[in-house]
Amino acid sequence: MIEKVFRDPVHNYIHVDHELIYNLINTREFQRLRRIKQLGTTSYTFHGGEHSRFSHCLGVYEIARRITQKFEDKYPDIWNATESLVTMTAALLHDVGHGAYSHTFERLFDTDHEEMTCRIITSPDTEINAALCQISPDFPDKVASVINHTYPNKQVVQLISSQIDVDRMDYLLRDSYFTGTNYGEFDLTRILRVIRPTENGIAFKESGMHAVEDYVLSRYQMYMQVYFHPASRSMEVLLQNLLHRAKILYQVHKDYFSVSSPRLVPFFEGQISLKDYLALDDGVMNTYFQSWSEGPDKILSDLAQRYVNRKVFKSITFNKSNEEGLDTLRSIVKNVGFDPQYYTAIHHNFDLPYDIYRPNAEKKRTQIEIIRKDGSMIELSRLSPIVHSLAGTVHGDSRFYFPKEMLSDTGIFSEHTQSFTSYIKNDQFIYGELHDH
Template sequence: MKQPQLLDEEKVFKDPVHSYVHVRDKLIWDLINSAEFQRLRRIRQLGTSFFTFHGGEHSRFNHSLGVYEIMRRILETFEGRIHLSYEEKLLCLCAALLHDVGHGPFSHSFEKVFRYHHEDWTRAILQGDTQINRILKRMGEDFPKRVAEVIAKTYDNKLIVSLISSQIDADRMDYLLRDAYYTGVNYGNFEIERILRVMRPGEDGIVFKYSGMHAVEDYIMSRYQMYWQVYFHPVTRSAEVVLRKIFQRAKELFLQGFPFRQEPTLLLPFLNEQVELADYLSLDESVILFYMQLWRNENDAVLKDLCARFLDRNLFKYVEYNPRDFRLLADLKELFQSADIDPAYYLEVDTTSDLPYDFYRAGEDEERIPIMLVMPSGELTELSEKSEIVQAISGKRRFDYKLYFPMDKVMALPEELSGKIRDRLGVMEDA
């Protein structure tokens, strides 16, 4: 069995959410100081939410340290209740620390256009030619693979997987508290101390004492509110739409052989769709913002306009959209084209949806691990069977559709055409 390799003295990070993040293991300290993990300082946790909540500038580095700290505290509460070897504990801590290491700049917007998933890059960073891989291999040649399996939810120990990926886990608990703190809202706050006190190791995952059910309810409702009030805020979504259109336009121009004033060297592998790990790791949000500053002076009017909109926060306006109104989008596309406004870049339906809580139903595509309560008798009961609050929202997916467009361009059109578009959109002149 591997022996603990501890630092000479404990290292601490002052943290606004958890007060302190404590590090005793040399392996964890070295992972934090790796180039790949330090890159997360240059990737925002909340993407474009800083346009809506000006305090939301925190990074995935902040969040990853927070998830690690919650995992460390969970493992402390499990002492005496279950035996985990030092290697298994370190496996949990490494998975918590590294779960987001594969995120790219403006994460999901970038992913959609260039067709990759950050989890694939997380796996590549853990198992490829990286500092992180070499550090992890100190615990054994297969240790990087095991960490990757925990993050990918394919590891054979379901308890360990549930600590980092379930409906109430270290990752979710940190991002709700942290995002609420930095955005200045109260929605994401819940009693984490109580949650940790009533959490127990189960055979197939974490479970919770029945006496702590109301703290779990509070957590679920906090998550629900954060998604609809913060993560899906329409201004944030507008910024994401503009950002996607920038990437889309840059890619289209590149494929057409457009002569950029300065070749976007660091983006060429993505535009060519031939991305190596080193290419991916060279990219962060400062790189993207640099190219936007260049592109706002390009000869292409669309790319120039979109970049200026993003940098200056001149975002698209929106109206509620009914997907059953089959003619609306077609009519608007025709009107936009007649106004010489390219609908491919200036008219976008954006859809969001969330399922606050659900449990596994046989025959369904996606299994959702239920939250189980330990009753005083020792029997396990699924949460919604005892909670009327959770029962009311269980399995109910909420959808929201919005149509985004540049109001300033519409208002600049001749009155007759502008009026037709505004009438079809259902917006007035001062919208």
């Protein structure tokens, strides 16, 4: 086929020179990703972060294309050229199963985007499956096995999913660009120059070790500064409580939801077909929220208005030693007139920036290997003091969310809010300190 190009703000040009890739991009399931935000509620904090899963998946494909082309040219004795197409295809389709407001939605309705990705790839009812079957009848299963990490070639699996993979490389650069932050920037050109296939996966030449180190640090900073931002998490909590209220109300007001939000009904019923799943996107959900904001239920209506109009909950940090004391705050919130089930929430965000391979761990990490000049391999944190300081250490916090009104020292809430704020110092819960004294 004649090469097609997509102009991209991160990679300049994304090159498509294989008919399968172009056909996959034009399927209805892949085009749906234009209607799924990459960053969910983060755009309520970083207003530029409106980019889609569609552009991210194209970017992941482009990085995979560059790497496999390099492997074919420079390492034909280690890299099998027949693996390039399955690698590029898995890169393109790795997020095709993401749902509307994916992670929040997944927790509430017990869906899994990775599982849905594999279903979309292997279902005979999808245009994606039809396109993949043009290569061979077993090609959809091959691509799905890369996604679920059972594909026998570890080089391919690690390129798509590991502690330094094509997915992370793109989303760090893309999210950094669109949020207007610099935390996620790293030297992709250098990393692509020093990456190479090995017998059991991928590794990086020692001469490029600092570029890899910078990538790990960039990932850490993006999580701390962007992905874990308290205001973005506040919107996530609002969304979670809003959908939870709708789910509870559906049991007694089915007719209302059948009219106001018909595509959510299968999720409320717990009987979701692939067609139902694909019919839902961020735009559909936002339309439902606007409808609910004028509905008869006061709590659903209020939460919907708060979400649509970005009336964020406030938050304080707490720790395990004083978590029990949060019931005191919940009771004050209840006395003011807010139902704590819907107007408070606990939200945990923790991340492990990097870790070595631990065979007994629940989630085993594929450690980053560096190739020394003599050909021997050494794990990254043994060479880098910076990465060593991050390895195996979890970073993040636990927050208690509540209505902003609880901080007001005037008006009808003032009597209660003074009691509420007496438990807060420097945005931290100090129940334990008061209790001790």
